[in-house]
Amino acid sequence: MKSSETAFRMAPSAISGLAVPAAARRSVLHALVAGAAGTVLSQAARAQAVARDAVVIRSDSSPYVPTPQKVVDEMLRMGRLSAKDFIVDLGSGDGRIIITAAQRMAVRGFGVDLDAELVRYANASAKQAGVSDRVEFFQRDIFKTDLSGADVVTMYLLPEVNMMARPKLLAELRPGARVVTHDYHFEDWLPDDRITLDVPEKKVGTPGLAYVYMWIVPGQGAGRWQGRMPVAGGQTLPVELDLEQRFQILTGTVSLGGRPAKLVFAEMIGNDLSVIFSAEVGGRQVRHEIRAPARGDEAAGSVRAGNETPPPLLPGQAVLSRVVKRKAHLG
Numbered sequence: 307m308k309s310s311e312t313a314f315r316m317a318p319s320a321i322s323g324l325a326v327p328a329a330a331r332r333s334v335l336h337a338l339v340a341g342a343a344g345t346v347l348s349q350a351a352r353a354q355a356v357a358r359d360a361v362v363i364r365s366d367s368s369p370y371v372p373t374p375q376k377v378v379d380e381m382l383r384m385g386r387l388s389a390k391d392f393i394v395d396l397g398s399g400d401g402r403i404i405i406t407a408a409q410r411m412a413v414r415g416f417g418v419d420l421d422a423e424l425v426r427y428a429n430a431s432a433k434q435a436g437v438s439d440r441v442e443f444f445q446r447d448i449f450k451t452d453l454s455g456a457d458v459v460t461m462y463l464l465p466e467v468n469m470m471a472r473p474k475l476l477a478e479l480r481p482g483a484r485v486v487t488h489d490y491h492f493e494d495w496l497p498d499d500r501i502t503l504d505v506p507e508k509k510v511g512t513p514g515l516a517y518v519y520m521w522i523v524p525g526q527g528a529g530r531w532q533g534r535m536p537v538a539g540g541q542t543l544p545v546e547l548d549l550e551q552r553f554q555i556l557t558g559t560v561s562l563g564g565r566p567a568k569l570v571f572a573e574m575i576g577n578d579l580s581v582i583f584s585a586e587v588g589g590r591q592v593r594h595e596i597r598a599p600a601r602g603d604e605a606a607g608s609v610r611a612g613n614e615t616p617p618p619l620l621p622g623q624a625v626l627s628r629v630v631k632r633k634a635h636l637g
Contacts, residue, residue, distance in 0.1 A: 370399050370421065373462050374505050377488055377516045378403050381460055384499055384520040385486045387411045391457040394418075396448040396471065401428025401441075403460050408437035415456075418446040453478040462488040469493060476636045481525035482576030491519045495553045495637060498522045498575075524554035524574035525600060528632035535624035537562065537585070538592045538611040542622065547572075547581060551634035556581070562594070574634075579605050579626070593617055596624045603628035 373381075381403065387393065389412040395403045398417025405428070407413045419425050428443040448471060453459060456479060461468065472492050475485055489511050491497060497519040505516045528551035535545045543563040549556045549572065556572035560583045567585035570593070574580070581596045595617060598607030605626040610617040 370397075370424065371462070371510050372400060373402060373488055374508055374516065375402070375406075376503060376505055377508075377518060378406050380501060380503060380516075380518050381486045381488060382407050382411070384501065384518055385458040385460065385484050387413055387458055389413060392455055393458045393460065394451070394453060394456040395460045396451070397461060397463050397467075398428060398443055399424055399462075401431050401443055404428075404441045404443070405432050405435050405437060408432070408441045409435055412440070414440045415458075416441060417443045418448055418451050419443065420445065420447065449474065454480070456483060458484045458486065460486050460488075463490065465490045472637055476523065479523045481523050481574070483523045485521045485523065487519050489517050491517075492521070495521060496555070498554070522554065522576055524551070524634070524636075525577035526631075526634050527551050527556055527572075527574040527579050527600065528634045529603075529628045530630035531579075531605065531626040531628050533605075533624060533626035535562075535594075535596065535609050535626075536611075536620040536622040537594065537609075538587045538620070541587075545624065545626070547626070550632065553634075553636060560585070562587075567594075577601070578607070587611075598624050598626060600628075603631065 385393070387407055391411075391413050393404060393407050393413050393415035395401075395415070395417035398404060398419045399421075401417055404415050404417045407415065417428060419428070422445045425443045425445045429438065432438040432441050432443070448463075448467075453475065459475065459479065461471070463471070468487060468490050469492065472495065479485070499520040501518050503516045503518065504514065506514055508514060508516055528549055531547040531549070533545055534542050536542050545563075546561045547558065548560075549558040551557075551574065554573045554575070556574065558569060558572075560567040560569045560581070562583075562585040565586065567583045570582040570584060572579075572581040577600050579596065579598045579600050582593065584591050584593050586592075592611055593613055595610040596607065598605040605628075606623050609620045609622070609624050611620050612618050
């Protein structure tokens with residue numbers, strides 16, 4: 307296990323079995339920033355391996371470890387799947403993630419694995435489950451798999467393979483697509499959500515515990531944005547955001563009405579520009595939150611202002627144009 311992984315794990319007693327709510331994602335990220343497939347088996351042998359959650363070595367020397375069903379269920383919940391989504395499982399093994407998604411959520415998708423027998427087994431299981439019209443499994447290298455059509459990608463691979471796959475995920479997946487992994491993360495690409503589960507039957511990795519991580523692929527938000535926005539008190543003032551981007555996290559400066567404001571937190575949630583800052587309005591510091599979907603170099607969206615939680619929604623919109631574009635750092 308790489309030492310960098312410890313930065314992403316809280317004490318099991320603190321978060322075991324508790325999901326980070328979507329509404330708390332920004333505080334999780336803020337805290338992190340501040341702190342910071344086989345050897346051919348007979349069908350009988352495979353059934354025995356699945357039953358004991360054993361490690362099976364594929365012909366390419368990467369381990370095949372069946373994902374416990376409790377973890378499968380949590381990965382699909384965290385991936386926010388709906389019937390309109392298309393899911394791809396990299397290193398699909400016996401196919402249980404894709405098959406469960408098709409059974410419960412009526413999604414379409416496919417899985418890829420290097421082990422021909424596992425692929426045959428997964429396709430047979432899909433047929434038996436009555437979902438072979440929606441899902442399929444292929445013997446294929448994950449690095450030669452087109453991911454551009456995926457809304458959700460699931461993975462249970464070694465840390466080194468995750469890091470090798472990270473550039474491909476960021477390059478091919480559209481902004482807003484979700485990536486969900488079991489046990490291993492993407493190092494300095496911070497997760498948007500995470501959970502630790504008690505899984506007593508799990509015998510590998512960290513026995514008895516499973517870690518699930520979720521990322522939302524970010525769009526491009528770096529640059530200088532200028533425009534106007536409503537503020538507390540009913541005014542509309544000019545606003546300027548000068549932002550750098552590292553993965554989904556934005557840093558930089560804000561000015562409101564020509565005066566410096568304090569940037570509290572900013573990120574790209576898919577193509578949505580989300581900025582929180584504190585600015586003086588009417589002689590007092592007021593928290594303002596912009597959530598503006600971006601389409602190229604134009605963004606327009608809602609503004610909340612006030613020191614309540616959550617602050618009230620203001621009438622009108624923030625309307626922004628990017629006058630200087632910068633490239634986001636995506637590893």
